[in-house]
Amino acid sequence: MHIDPEKAKALPFRPIEAEIERGRLRFFAKAIGQRDPVYSDIEAARRAGHPDLPVPPTFFFSLEIDDPGSLSFLAELDIDLGRILHGEQSFTYHSLAYAGETLMLQPKITDVYSKKGGALQFLVKRTDITRLTGEPVAEATFSLAISHPEVRA
Amino acid sequence: MTTTTEIAVGTELPALRIEPISRATLALFAGASGDHMPIHIDSDVAKKFGYDDVFAQGMLSMAYLGRLLTDWVPPHKIRSYRVRFTAVTPLYAEPTCTGRVTDITDGVATLELTVTLADGTVTLRGDATVDIS
Numbered sequence: 418m419h420i421d422p423e424k425a426k427a428l429p430f431r432p433i434e435a436e437i438e439r440g441r442l443r444f445f446a447k448a449i450g451q452r453d454p455v456y457s458d459i460e461a462a463r464r465a466g467h468p469d470l471p472v473p474p475t476f477f478f479s480l481e482i483d484d485p486g487s488l489s490f491l492a493e494l495d496i497d498l499g500r501i502l503h504g505e506q507s508f509t510y511h512s513l514a515y516a517g518e519t520l521m522l523q524p525k526i527t528d529v530y531s532k533k534g535g536a537l538q539f540l541v542k543r544t545d546i547t548r549l550t551g552e553p554v555a556e557a558t559f560s561l562a563i564s565h566p567e568v569r570a
Numbered sequence: 571m572t573t574t575t576e577i578a579v580g581t582e583l584p585a586l587r588i589e590p591i592s593r594a595t596l597a598l599f600a601g602a603s604g605d606h607m608p609i610h611i612d613s614d615v616a617k618k619f620g621y622d623d624v625f626a627q628g629m630l631s632m633a634y635l636g637r638l639l640t641d642w643v644p645p646h647k648i649r650s651y652r653v654r655f656t657a658v659t660p661l662y663a664e665p666t667c668t669g670r671v672t673d674i675t676d677g678v679a680t681l682e683l684t685v686t687l688a689d690g691t692v693t694l695r696g697d698a699t700v701d702i703s
């Protein structure tokens with residue numbers, strides 16, 4: 418079933434308050450084979466001039482997906498999990514975040530468009546990431562490709 | 571970590587070779603990343619959806635490519651980072667992350683980034699801007 422762009426763009430997303438935990442950053446570093454101790458060892462991080470473990474470039478995606486409601490838009494838009502692939506992902510950075518900080522994430526679906534005569538749809542979700550003071554930290558943009566094999570291009 | 575005086579258009583970042591992707595790699599990353607989509611960790615689900623087996627999370631490859639960046643510069647130097655996922659990364663694949671400087675303007679270097687498997691399949695193409703001033 419095709420996604421209605423207007424319905425998607427009007428979907429409300431509540432803001433997510435997310436704490437960056439040291440242990441989680443260590444687990445993430447282990448899972449991606451990160452050998453640089455700056456990302457897992459507090460002393461190494463401090464020696465490199467950081468106040469705590471720094472957030473690696475793609476970790477904001479995890480902060481958002483940790484929220485239990487972060488993927489509920491898929492069900493609300495009747496998106497079949499077997500037909501989706503992550504198409505694109507981008508981040509723009511303003512200020513490095515560290516373990517111990519609490520950030521606010523505000524997602525919003527900003528675009529839905531079709532390609533190949535409707536055989537492929539793309540959903541674009543942008544998330545603004547700020548400190549509790551409102552200071553911008555980063556923006557994340559997620560693009561999901563949804564295939565509609567019933568449509569012949 | 572490199573020094574900025576060595577950086578010029580055409581500079582290649584030292585390639586980052588990743589160990590073959592195992593089921594354990596995918597399970598660990600599912601837990602650590604919070605992406606619990608079963609298609610990456612449960613072969614029954616992957617087969618149900620028409621795949622031969624589980625395959626790697628796209629964000630795992632993006633994280634590997636992020637390591638290429640942070641091996642080269644400290645994390646606060648990265649201004650932007652984006653990728654397009656161009657092919658699925660199957661089990662046992664051996665990704666290699668590469669990057670090349672394509673532009674330097676006002677102390678900001680633009681890098682062209684790629685993840686390529688041992689068989690030549692390009693799984694990610696992207697770019698990043700990095701403060702080198």
